[in-house]
Amino acid sequence: MSSLNALLSGFDQEFFMMLKTPLVKNALLVGALVSLCAALLGVILVLKHYALIGHGLGEVGFAAMSVAALIGLGDYPLVVAIPVVCLSSILIMRINQKSGMGGDVLIGIFSTSALAVGVLASAYTSGYSGVYNSMFGSLYAVGKSDVVFSVSLSAAVILIFLFLYNRLFSVTYDETYARATDMNADLYQFLISLLTSVSIVLGMRVMGAMMISSFIIFPAITAKRIARSFRSMLLIAVAVALFSFFVGVTISLVVVTPSLPTGACVVSVSVIVMLAAFLFTKVKR
DSSP states (O other): OHHHHHHHHHHHHHHHHHHHSHHHHHHHHHHHHHHHHHHHHHHHHHHTTOTTHHHHHHHHHHHHHHHHHHTTOTTOHHHHHHHHHHHHHHHHHHHHHHHOOOHHHHHHHHHHHHHHHHHHHHHHHTHHHHHHHHHHOOGGGOOHHHHHHHHHHHHHHHHHHHHTHHHHHHHHHOHHHHHHTTOOHHHHHHHHHHHHHHHHHHHHHHHOTTTHHHHHHHHHHHHHHHOSSHHHHHHHHHHHHHHHHHHHHHIIIIISOTTSOHHHHHHHHHHHHHHHHHHHHHHHO
């Protein structure tokens, strides 16, 4: 018993020492806001069966950041990545509407092409260690220049979502009815795509390009399994996302070793929570 108490005491000391460092504080702030954005938008994407767009845009963002480092803008990668990812999301939706080509096909084309460009550019500038950090995320990748930019854009995404909540709800649940009431459904779909693009780019520093799409999907699926309404689904998804983020970060920083990728730890916790929710509802029924 005394050895267990000593272990827990050592864990507490190490954890709170980590929290005192400005780098970790900044990363936690950015990560929590991105988790909130990802959960809100993930609910809409899952309900509209368009969740895989997060995967494609994450790899486009990885390519944009790698190219930014290659051309000497490595200190300000978000300035390059956000416009590129937003433009890619608009192109995917526009081509899908005009050509009738399946959304999954377009996402596959964009993601694989961007992944190849990103790996080549990143390997040339920072070596394969840079590729690893970009793909799987790291708390230590969030620089001072990212914090104000990320917090401002995350707050803007949340405020826009709340302000347009009723219209987004209408477009998500019954697009035909929304069009019948003279609502510009295409405009709001593009807006959802743009907000998703911004959230993905902001989350890539902490979560990584390969993990950020999973973090959009898993909390929403968990909430869909439990919730009985759109509003409760949003609240549950937010709670799951924030819980998974902070528990995953704790595991990444302290429990095992600081070298564990943050994104993989966070997504692993999300998967466990999702499986627990499925098991709970199955037993209850």
